Amino acid sequence: MTPARTSSNRTSAGILLFRRKRGSIHVLLGHPGGPFWMKKDLGAWTIPKGLVGLHEELLDAARREFKEETGYRPVGEFISLGAARQPGGKTVHVWAAEGDWNPDALTSNVFKMEWPPRSGKLQSFPELDRAAWFGFSEARERILKGQTVFLDRLRDACGE
Numbered sequence: 001m002t003p004a005r006t007s008s009n010r011t012s013a014g015i016l017l018f019r020r021k022r023g024s025i026h027v028l029l030g031h032p033g034g035p036f037w038m039k040k041d042l043g044a045w046t047i048p049k050g051l052v053g054l055h056e057e058l059l060d061a062a063r064r065e066f067k068e069e070t071g072y073r074p075v076g077e078f079i080s081l082g083a084a085r086q087p088g089g090k091t092v093h094v095w096a097a098e099g100d101w102n103p104d105a106l107t108s109n110v111f112k113m114e115w116p117p118r119s120g121k122l123q124s125f126p127e128l129d130r131a132a133w134f135g136f137s138e139a140r141e142r143i144l145k146g147q148t149v150f151l152d153r154l155r156d157a158c159g160e
Contacts, residue, residue: 010090013062014049016081016150017074018158019100019133026156027139027151028101030069032126033108035115037129045142047094047150048128058093069127071107074099081153086146094150096157103131 017028029045031037037044050065052058059078067073072096081094108126115123134142139151 010091011058012049012053013058013065013093014047014095015040015062015066015074015078016047016094016096016154017066017072017099017101018096018154019098021133022134025155026133026135027154028103028133029100029139029143030106030108030131030133033126033129034111034113037126043143043145045134045139046128046144047092047095047131048126048131052093059095062093062095068109069092070131071105072099072101073160074101079154079157081150081157083130084146084149086144088146089138092147092150094147094153096150096154103133106131 002041019026028048029084031045048066048069049062050069063073076097076099078097081096082126083091083093085091086126106128108128110126112122112124113137136151136155140148143151
């Protein structure tokens with residue numbers, strides 16, 4: 001059982017899905033949806049994750065968020081990759097899970113925001129607008145800087 005969040009700090013949890021292909025490991029990353037991320041690529045991709053509810057178990061939140069953001073529910077063994085404080089101050093807890101999923105099947109939940117700014121119009125955008133598999137070196141170029149530590153921890157856990 002993983003500990004539950006009990007403070008009001010911003011805490012997120014996520015799952016780094018990985019697969020073994022032709023003798024190497026590939027990880028699944030998601031590209032954030034919405035106008036801010038639309039034209040960003042390198043350094044913009046993320047581990048599917050989201051906020052943990054008060055008193056929610058961290059791994060339960062990671063599983064829920066992965067399903068909400070991708071439409072896929074990983075199964076099997078979950079390997080803790082620990083926590084890391086992000087540049088914005090949020091703490092992210094990540095687990096790795098081995099699985100093979102087709103990113104073309106992405107069905108992400110949506111969020112609403114005023115767009116264009118100060119227009120008074122609410123628009124809906126997907127949490128993730130696409131997902132893709134990457135080898136470690138390409139994933140390192142694409143992932144948000146604060147999340148690279150999880151790639152290193154997965155590589156260590158897999159003996160790469």
